Amino acid sequence: MARCFLAALAALFLMEDPAGAAEPPGSPDVAKAQRTLAELCAHTACRTTPWRFTLRLSDGGTLESPVQPYPYLDDHGQLYIFPGETIGLAVQSDSSGIGYPELAEVSNPAGPVTLNTSRKATLTFSFFQMEGKPDMMLRVVNTTNATLRYDATLYLPAGNGVRSVRTSTCPVPQPQPGAPAFSGFEQWPQPIFMLIVTNIRAVEKTASMACQ
Numbered sequence: 001m002a003r004c005f006l007a008a009l010a011a012l013f014l015m016e017d018p019a020g021a022a023e024p025p026g027s028p029d030v031a032k033a034q035r036t037l038a039e040l041c042a043h044t045a046c047r048t049t050p051w052r053f054t055l056r057l058s059d060g061g062t063l064e065s066p067v068q069p070y071p072y073l074d075d076h077g078q079l080y081i082f083p084g085e086t087i088g089l090a091v092q093s094d095s096s097g098i099g100y101p102e103l104a105e106v107s108n109p110a111g112p113v114t115l116n117t118s119r120k121a122t123l124t125f126s127f128f129q130m131e132g133k134p135d136m137m138l139r140v141v142n143t144t145n146a147t148l149r150y151d152a153t154l155y156l157p158a159g160n161g162v163r164s165v166r167t168s169t170c171p172v173p174q175p176q177p178g179a180p181a182f183s184g185f186e187q188w189p190q191p192i193f194m195l196i197v198t199n200i201r202a203v204e205k206t207a208s209m210a211c212q
Contacts, residue, residue, distance in 0.1 A: 037069065044071045045103055051110055053083045055157075055191035058134045063157060065193055073103045079197040081127045083136070084109045088121025091200065093146035098202045123148065123172075127195055130187075138186040138195065142172045146202040147209075152186075155194040162193055170211035171203060 040046070047069045054064045070080045072087055077100060081087050088105035091098050104121040106113040126139040142148055149172070154165045167188065175182045 040071055040074060041069070044074055045115060046071045049110070049113075051108060053109075055083065055129060055193070056132070056134045057157070057191055063191065067108075068194075070194075072106055073101065077101050077198070077200065079125065079200075081125055081195050081197065082108075083127055083129055083192070086124060086126040088124040089200075090117075090119035090121060091123045091144055091148075093144045093202050098144070098146060098148070098200065101200055123200070125197060129191065134189070134191050136188045136190070136192045136195075140172050140184045140186070141181050142174060142184070143181045144202075145174050147174050147205060147207070148172045149199075149201055149203050150197050151199045153196045153198070154188065154192050155196075156190060156192055168211050171207070171209050173209070 037046075047067060050066060050069075052064055052066050054062050057063055067082050072081075073079050073089065079087060079089065079101075086105075086107045087103070089101040090104040091101050093099070101123070102117070102119050103115060104117060104119040105124075106115060122143045124139075124141040126141075127136070128139075129136050138152075150169055152167050152169050154167050155162045156165060167186075169186060170184060172184045173182050
C-alpha cells in the first residue's frame with residue numbers, strides 16, 4: 001500500500017496546486033490516491049486539521065500550499081513531514097539494532113497535536129524554512145543509545161506541480177556521555193513542500209560517518 005500511496009502523491013498535491021494547474025477532483029489518479037489514503041488512514045494516524053504554510057522562493061516571491069491529510073507515519077515506517085512541523089518517534093535500540101518506529105508526538109504552528117499514545121519520543125524531526133531565505137532545515141534529535149541513519153526524499157516545486165528527489169543525509173550519533181541528546185542538522189538551498197524519511201536504522205559505532 002505504501003508504494004501505491006507514494007506513486008499517487010503528486011495527484012493529491014495537484015488538486016490544490018498553488019501555481020494554478022490543479023488536477024480535476026474526479027480524475028482517475030486523484031480518485032485512486034484518495035481511496036488509498038482513506039484505507040491507510042483507517043488504521044494509521046493522519047492529519048485531520050487543515051492548515052497552510054507559505055514558502056519563500058529563490059526569486060524572492062512566495063508560494064502558499066495546503067497541508068495534505070497524509071499520515072504522519074505509515075505502516076511501512078515512512079515519516080511524512082511538512083514545513084513547520086515537529087514529529088517525534090519512539091525508537092527503541094538494543095544490540096541487534098532498532099525496533100519499529102512508533103509515532104509519539106506531533107506539533108505544528110497551531111500547537112501540539114493530540115495523539116492516542118503514551119510513548120515518549122526518542123528521535124525527533126523538526127522541518128522548517130530559514131528566516132528570510134529559501135533554504136530549508138531539518139533538525140534531528142537523537143536520545144537513543146545508537147547511532148542512526150535514515151534516507152530522505154524531497155518534494156520540490158516544479159513548474160505547475162511537484163517533483164521528488166532523493167537526497168543525501170548524514171548519520172545522527174548517539175548522545176555523548178553525560179549529554180541527554182545529540183542534535184544534527186540538514187540544509188537544502190531551495191524551498192521544499194514535503195520531506196519523507198524512510199529506512200531509519202542503527203549502524204555500528206565503527207561505521208563511516210560520511211553523509212550519503
